[in-house]
Amino acid sequence: MRLKKHDVQNNSGLFYLTKSSALSLHAVPFTPATFPFCFKFPYCKETINLAQRFNPDHAKVVLDFDMLYHTETRNAFCKEWKEMNGDEGEELYTWQKNRILRRKKIIGPSGPTGTSYTAFLVSPYMLSVTYDTLYFFNHLDI
Numbered sequence: 001m002r003l004k005k006h007d008v009q010n011n012s013g014l015f016y017l018t019k020s021s022a023l024s025l026h027a028v029p030f031t032p033a034t035f036p037f038c039f040k041f042p043y044c045k046e047t048i049n050l051a052q053r054f055n056p057d058h059a060k061v062v063l064d065f066d067m068l069y070h071t072e073t074r075n076a077f078c079k080e081w082k083e084m085n086g087d088e089g090e091e092l093y094t095w096q097k098n099r100i101l102r103r104k105k106i107i108g109p110s111g112p113t114g115t116s117y118t119a120f121l122v123s124p125y126m127l128s129v130t131y132d133t134l135y136f137f138n139h140l141d142i
């Protein structure tokens with residue numbers, strides 16, 4: 001189901017879905033991956049770097065506890081994540097060997113994140129289900 005303009009209500013910068021559209025879509029809040037909200041924080045920056053392995057244009061930070069995971073899609077994501085990074089994430093940062101040599105410690109997640117899952121949703125890996133049939137991404141105005 002695609003959202004129509006009348007399905008999304010705007011009230012002082014807060015967006016919510018009307019009852020008719022909320023039945024099939026989950027509203028997921030995100031923060032834009034920009035310098036003031038993300039890139040000046042090393043953990044957030046690294047989270048986006050890892051998510052961009054699924055989708056190079058990804059620019060949404062979704063917190064793990066804000067994401068509602070669709071079981072079949074989550075299982076497909078976990079399978080791809082493990083193929084990229086190893087079963088326990090042992091290869092998570094090995095593709096960045098030059099960065100590891102320049103910087104002693106990378107500050108970032110040690111496993112899959114809601115941000116990576118979101119990037120997976122709009123990546124070429126997702127052929128069977130489109131993310132806009134499952135989720136409505138709601139920009140957080142901070």
